[in-house]
Amino acid sequence: MRLIDYPTIIKLAWANFDNSKTIEKIEDISAKVSTNHVFRVKFDNDDIIIAKLSYFGTYEHFKEDHQIIHALANNLLYPFENVLAKSLVKDNEVYTYRFQQGAIDAWVVFYNPIRNLHRLPRRLDEDHIRKLGTEVARFHKACARVSTVLPKASKTLRSDIQDLLNILDTEVGQFEHRMHIDDLKEQCEIFLENRQRLVAKNVETMPVFMDWNIGNFSVTKNLELYSRWDYDWFRISYRVMDFYFFSRVVSDAGDRTVFSYYIGPLMEDRFILFLKEYHKVYPLTENEVRFMKEAYRFFILNYVIKYGRYFFHRTYAIKLQREAYDIYFPSIEKEFDAEKILNALNI
Numbered sequence: 001m002r003l004i005d006y007p008t009i010i011k012l013a014w015a016n017f018d019n020s021k022t023i024e025k026i027e028d029i030s031a032k033v034s035t036n037h038v039f040r041v042k043f044d045n046d047d048i049i050i051a052k053l054s055y056f057g058t059y060e061h062f063k064e065d066h067q068i069i070h071a072l073a074n075n076l077l078y079p080f081e082n083v084l085a086k087s088l089v090k091d092n093e094v095y096t097y098r099f100q101q102g103a104i105d106a107w108v109v110f111y112n113p114i115r116n117l118h119r120l121p122r123r124l125d126e127d128h129i130r131k132l133g134t135e136v137a138r139f140h141k142a143c144a145r146v147s148t149v150l151p152k153a154s155k156t157l158r159s160d161i162q163d164l165l166n167i168l169d170t171e172v173g174q175f176e177h178r179m180h181i182d183d184l185k186e187q188c189e190i191f192l193e194n195r196q197r198l199v200a201k202n203v204e205t206m207p208v209f210m211d212w213n214i215g216n217f218s219v220t221k222n223l224e225l226y227s228r229w230d231y232d233w234f235r236i237s238y239r240v241m242d243f244y245f246f247s248r249v250v251s252d253a254g255d256r257t258v259f260s261y262y263i264g265p266l267m268e269d270r271f272i273l274f275l276k277e278y279h280k281v282y283p284l285t286e287n288e289v290r291f292m293k294e295a296y297r298f299f300i301l302n303y304v305i306k307y308g309r310y311f312f313h314r315t316y317a318i319k320l321q322r323e324a325y326d327i328y329f330p331s332i333e334k335e336f337d338a339e340k341i342l343n344a345l346n347i
Contacts, residue, residue, distance in 0.1 A: 004104055006037055010051045013097035013108040014041070017090055021045065038230075040113075049088065050111040054232070055104075056310030061155050062107045063096045065234050068151050070094045072207050075146040080139060083228050085114040116218035117226045123254030129270055131223040133277030136246060139225050140239050141282050144206040153236035157195060157298055161188050164306045177305070180325055187301055187329055194294045198287045199238055208237050210299070212245040214255050232311070233303065240288050241295045247271040260323055261304065263296055263331045272344045279345050286347050293336040300328045 007026045014023055025042040037053040054062055066087055073084035087094045088110040097108040120128065165188050167173035168181055177184055209216075210233040217228040235241070247265035249255070250273075265271055275284070304324050308317040 004055075004106060006039070006053055009053060009097075009099045009106055010039060010041065010108060012099065013051070013110070016097055017088065017095050017110065021047065026051075041110075048113055050085070050113055052109050052111065052231075053106055055106040056307055059096075059098050059105065059107050062109075063094070064151070064154060065231065066094050066096060066109050068153060068207065068236065069231055069234055071150050072143065072146060075149055076142055077145075079224065080142045083139070083225055085111040085227075085229055087111055114227050114229055116229075118219050118221060120214045120219060120223075120249065121254075122214070123252075124250050124270075126270075126273060128223060129250045129274050130277045132246070132250065133274040134281055135219075135223060135225050136242070136274075137278040137281035140206065140242070143208075144204065144239070147204070147206045147236075150207065150236070155235055157237060158192065160302050160306070161191055161298070164188060164301060167306065176309075183325065183329065184301070184305065187297060191294055191297050191301065194291070198291045198294065203238055203285070203288060203291075205236050206239055207234065208239060208241045209234050210241055210245060212242060212249060214249055238288070238291065238295070239282075240284075240292050241298070243275075243292055244296050244299055246274060250274045261300065261320060261328060263293070263328065263335050266292060266296065267335060267337060267340065272341060275341060275345060284345065284347065286342060289341050289345070289347065290338045292341070293332055293338070296336070297329075297332055300324050304328070 006028070010026055011023055014021075022044045023041055024044045027040040027042070028037065029040050030038045039051040039053070041049050041051050043049075069084065070087045070089070073086055076083065089095060095110060099106045099108070120132070124132070165185065168177060168184055174181060209228065209231065211230060216230040218226045220226050244266060247268065250270045251265040251268055252270055253265075278284070303311065304320045308321050311317075312320060
């Protein structure tokens with residue numbers, strides 16, 4: 001995929017959208033640890049838009065996700081009405097462009113640029129953590145309130161895990177994950193059983209963004225959520241799917257440029273402090289707390305194992321997948337202690 005001519009695809013996408021304006025410059029502003037591509041597009045009249053190009057997953061899910069995000073952005077009420085970037089619309093629906101040529105299948109969506117204010121510090125103090133817990137609960141509440149008016153989502157946790165199981169039965173899957181097929185199938189079955197037992201029937205779903213690293217959102221000087229971008233892992237699911245990345249944001253180690261996905265941050269006292277403040281505003285249930293480890297398991301299975309080689313650069317993908325087998329999966333039952341969290345929240 002490195003041989004894709006991204007600027008040409010973006011120019012084709014724009015010409016199909018509005019050929020009355022000429023692109024003057026396309027600047028790659030992508031994060032360097034990921035294979036996803038984000039561009040700042042400047043026109044000859046000085047207008048600027050943001051172009052997102054992706055090629056992992058499916059075009060149908062890409063299009064569906066952005067339709068839901070656009071509806072969410074337009075239905076969120078004060079103070080979150082301007083938090084999300086607005087997609088460009090053509091013929092009354094979010095415009096997406098699909099480029100297919102040979103083995104290349106890539107998709108483009110355009111956004112209005114979103115303003116940003118302050119980034120959280122690389123390591124938060126306790127006051128930051130408390131305020132962040134309160135603010136995330138308020139944002140989750142706002143997202144839950146508009147869930148009933150959003151387009152239906154076809155992508156579910158169950159369908160993603162079933163897709164991984166299907167891949168493991170193919171020649172490609174067996175070659176890529178050789179020596180680990182049985183272990184991966186066991187992890188998938190554990191997840192599916194616990195999802196059904198804990199949340200499938202009695203926990204509401206809502207929009208979640210999952211990847212809440214501190215480079216993906218900005219806040220006001222009072223630590224109120226101001227803007228959020230990077231929607232690669234967006235889905236309609238359970239709110240606790242967001243918690244693993246918030247545990248990393250508030251962790252004692254702070255933000256890191258070289259990273260791993262250890263389960264440890266979920267057990268830190270700093271994350272429990274975050275949950276206490278969250279729980280005051282938007283109370284959690286026992287089953288949701290117990291499902292946190294399954295949300296972590298899903299993240300490793302779906303985004304590290306299934307999509308790792310598409311989403312992360314090769315060196316990161318190899319490193320993270322090796323750690324998944326050696327460290328992440330074995331640590332789930334050994335290190336996650338739901339009782340510690342339940343006791344702290346008096347549930």
